[in-house]
Amino acid sequence: xxxxxxxxxxxxxxxxxxxxxxxxxxxxxxxxxxxxxxxxxxxxxxxxxxxxxxxxxxxxxxxxxxxxxxxxxxxxxxxxxxxxxxxxxxxxxxxxxxxxxxxxxxxxxxxxxxxxxxxxxxxxxxxxxxxxxxxxxxxxxxxxxxxxxxxxxxxxxxxxxxxxxxxxxxxxxxxxxxxxxxxxxxxxxxxxxxxxxxxxxxxxxxxxxxxxxxxxxxxxxxxxxxxxxxxxxxxxxxxxxxxxxxxxxxxxxxxxxxx
Amino acid sequence: xxxxxxxxxxxxxxxxxxxxxxxxxxxxxxxxxxxxxxxxxxxxxxxxxxxxxxxxxxxxxxxxxxxxxxxxxxxxxxxxxxxxxxxxxxxxxxxxxxxxxxxxxxxxxxxxxxxxxxxxxxxxxxxxxxxxxxxxxxxxxxxxxxxxxxxxxxxxxxxxxxxxxxxxxxxxxxxxxxx
Ligand code: SF4
Ligand code: SF4
Ligand SMILES: [Zn+2]
Ligand SMILES: [Zn+2]
Numbered sequence: 255x256x257x258x259x260x261x262x263x264x265x266x267x268x269x270x271x272x273x274x275x276x277x278x279x280x281x282x283x284x285x286x287x288x289x290x291x292x293x294x295x296x297x298x299x300x301x302x303x304x305x306x307x308x309x310x311x312x313x314x315x316x317x318x319x320x321x322x323x324x325x326x327x328x329x330x331x332x333x334x335x336x337x338x339x340x341x342x343x344x345x346x347x348x349x350x351x352x353x354x355x356x357x358x359x360x361x362x363x364x365x366x367x368x369x370x371x372x373x374x375x376x377x378x379x380x381x382x383x384x385x386x387x388x389x390x391x392x393x394x395x396x397x398x399x400x401x402x403x404x405x406x407x408x409x410x411x412x413x414x415x416x417x418x419x420x421x422x423x424x425x426x427x428x429x430x431x432x433x434x435x436x437x438x439x440x441x442x443x444x445x446x447x448x449x450x451x452x453x454x455x456x457x458x459x460x461x462x463x464x465x466x467x468x469x470x471x472x473x474x475x476x477x478x479x480x481x482x483x484x485x486x487x488x489x490x491x492x493x494x495x496x497x498x499x500x501x502x503x504x505x506x507x508x509x510x511x512x513x
Numbered sequence: 514x515x516x517x518x519x520x521x522x523x524x525x526x527x528x529x530x531x532x533x534x535x536x537x538x539x540x541x542x543x544x545x546x547x548x549x550x551x552x553x554x555x556x557x558x559x560x561x562x563x564x565x566x567x568x569x570x571x572x573x574x575x576x577x578x579x580x581x582x583x584x585x586x587x588x589x590x591x592x593x594x595x596x597x598x599x600x601x602x603x604x605x606x607x608x609x610x611x612x613x614x615x616x617x618x619x620x621x622x623x624x625x626x627x628x629x630x631x632x633x634x635x636x637x638x639x640x641x642x643x644x645x646x647x648x649x650x651x652x653x654x655x656x657x658x659x660x661x662x663x664x665x666x667x668x669x670x671x672x673x674x675x676x677x678x679x680x681x682x683x684x685x686x687x688x689x690x691x692x
Contacts, residue, residue, distance in 0.1 A: 424588060430637070430655045457590040468592075493629070500599065501592040508591065 259375045261361055261400075262389035266382035267345040269360065272334035277410040278417060280354040281328035282463075286470035287339055287349075288330030289478045289495060292421075292455055294448040295325045296440035306365050310411050312422035314433050324436055325365060326418045331449070333482070333491050339474075355407040361392075362404045364411055369396040417459055424458035425450060449494065453501040468505035475499040535570035536563035537606045550576050554648075558618030558641040559611040561648035566624065569594070570603045582642060582649040601626040601633075609656070616643040621656050 274288065281290050296314075297307035304323065311325040332338065342348040347357070361374045361383065375393055377383040392400045425432055432448070439446025452471060456464040479495035482488040534545035546560075546567035555561035561580060568576040574594050581589050604625035611620045618641040626633050639653040 427652070428588065428590075430653070451593065453592045454590055457588065457592070460587055497596060497600070500596040504592040504595045 258391040258394040258399075259372060260385050260387065260389035261375050261392035262384040263360055264382050264384050265345075265347060265350070267337075267341050267347070268381045269378075270338040270341045270347065270357075271336065272332055274330035274332070274338060274354070275327045275356055276330060276354050277356070277407065278328050278414045279410055280356070281330075282467060284330075284354065285467045286474065289332065289474050289498075290452045290471060291329055291331045291494070291498070292450045292452070293325075293327050293329045293331075294436060294439075294450065295327065295445065296436050297323050297325060298440065299323070302370055303366050306367055310365060310415060312419050314422070314426065314436055316433050316437060322433075322436060322440060324422075326422060328455075331491075331494070332478075333488055336481075355403060355410060358403040359407045362398060364404065364408045368398055368404075371398060372396075421455055421458045425454065451498055451501060453498070453505060456505065465506055465508055468502040468508075472499060472502040472506055475502060534563075534567060535603055535606075536567045538563060542567075554646045557611070558613050558620055558643075558648045559608055561641060561650075562608065562611075562620045562622055562639065563606065565650070566603075566606045566622075569598045569601075572598045574598060580647065580650055582644075582651045585651070601628045604632070610638075617641065618643075618648065623656075 273293070275293075276284070276288070276290075281288070297304055297311065299322075307323045307325055311323055314322050314324055316322060330338070337344060338347075340348045340353070347353055361377075362371050363374050366374070371393060375385065377385060390400065392398070398404050435448055439448055452467075455461075456467065461467065475495045475498050479492060479499055482492040482495060485492070532541065534540050534542040534547075536546050538545050546564040549555045549560065549564035550568055550571070550573050555564055565577050565580060568574060572595075574591060577594060578586065578589050578591060604627055605623075606625075607623045609621040609623060612618060619638055620641065621638045622636070624635045626635070636656040637653045638656045640651040641648045642651050643649070
C-alpha cells in the first residue's frame with residue numbers, strides 16, 4: 255500500500271461516539287465538558303505499536319526483573335453507545351474550531367508509527383469519510399502529507415511524557431497491585447484496560463489548579479451519573495461517575511497544600 | 514470491568530465506635546483510638562496503624578493526613594480517601610506482626626472492608642518512622658505471603674489468606690459470614 259491515499263473528513267459525526275483519547279492539555283481544557291479518567295493500556299513487546307508505546311508511555315516493572323510497557327491516556331470516558339457531549343444533533347461538532355487535537359488529527363493515530371498509518375485511512379463501517387478521487391491526498395509513500403494536526407498532537411504527547419512518568423511512579427508506589435492488574439489486562443484477548451481516576455492524577459502531579467478543574471468536572475460527572483442510572487448495562491459506568499463525583503466534590507473545596 | 518480503586522487503609526460509617534473501638538483491639542473506644550485521634554501521640558507504631566484505620570471508620574481523615582511523613586504528605590489523595598471512608602463498611606483489622614526498632618517500625622496488617630456488598634481484603638506491610646514523638650507513615654507494600662489474596666475468591670474452608678493458619682471461615686471470613 256505505497257500509492258497515495260486520499261482522505262477528507264466530511265464531519266459526519268459517526269466517529270464521535272464512545273471513549274475519546276485526549277492529550278493532557280485537551281483534557282484539562284475540557285474538564286467542563288468531558289467526564290475524565292486515565293486509561294492504562296498494556297502494549298505487547300513485539301507488537302507493531304511497541305516502539306511508540308515505549309516512547310510515549312511508561313515502563314512498569316514486574317516481579318523477577320521483567321518489565322512491561324503501558325500507555326496512559328487521559329480519556330473522555332463515555333459508553334460506546336453514547337455520543338460525544340460536543341456533538342450537536344448527532345452530526346455537527348459544537349466545538350469544531352477548538353476541538354481536541356485527537357479529533358483534528360483524524361484519521362491518523364499518534365500511538366502508531368507514521369509508516370504504519372495506511373490502515374487508518376480506510377473508513378470503518380458506517381463512517382462517511384470521503385476517500386474518493388475528489389478528496390485530497392493525505393498519505394503517500396508511508397508519509398503523512400496533510401500533517402500539521404498530526405504533528406501538533408504528537409508533540410503534545412511527547413511533551414507530556416515526563417508528567418505521565420511521574421504519575422506512573424506515584425501510582426506504582428501507592429497501588430502495589432497495579433503491575434499485577436496490568437499484567438492480567440495484557441493477557442485478555444481484546445486487550446484489557448485499567449482505569450484510574452482524575453483525582454489520582456491531580457494529586458500525584460500536585461496540579462496547582464486542582465480545585466478549579468475539580469469544580470468543572472463535578473457537574474459533568476453528576477450529569478453522566480444521572481444519565482446512566484437505572485441502566486443495568488451501564489452500571490459500571492454509573493458507579494465510576496458517581497464515585498468520581500464524590501472525589502471531585504471534595505477536591506473542589508480543598509485548600510491548596512504546600513504552603 | 515468492575516470499578517475498583519485501591520487505597521492503603523479504608524473505612525466504615527458504622528456506629529461500632531460508640532462502645533468498642535473499631536480497630537478490633539477489644540478495648541473501649543475512649544481508652545483506645547479516640548485520644549490518639551484527638552491529638553495524643555500514639556504510644557507505639559501498632560497503635561498508630563490502629564488509629565489510622567479507626568480514623569477511616571469514624572471519618573476523621575485529618576488524622577490520616579497528619580500522620581503521613583512530611584515528604585509524602587502531598588501524595589495523600591484525600592479526596593479518594595474521603596470517598597472510601599464514606600463508601601466502605603469496616604469488617605476487621607488484624608495486626609499480624611509489629612516490629613519496632615528504635616525510631617523505625619514495620620507493621621503487617623490485614624484489613625477486611627465491604628464495598629457495595631463485596632468483600633475486599635487488603636494485606637500489607639507498612640513502614641513507620643518516629644519523629645518528635647509521632648509515629649509517621651512512610652511507605653507500604655503488599656504483604657509477601659498475601660500477594661494473591663486480593664484477586665482470589667476464597668473458599669470458606671480454605672486457609673485464611675492472612676496467613677494465620679486457620680480456616681478462612683474461622684478467621685477473617687467469620688465476620689463476613691455474620692453479616
Ligand atoms: S469533540 Fe467534536 S469532533 Fe471530537 S469527538 Fe466530540 S463531537 Fe466529535
Ligand atoms: S467518521 Fe470520518 S468523516 Fe465522519 S467525522 Fe469521523 S473522520 Fe470525519
Ligand atoms: Zn482502637
Ligand atoms: Zn485471617
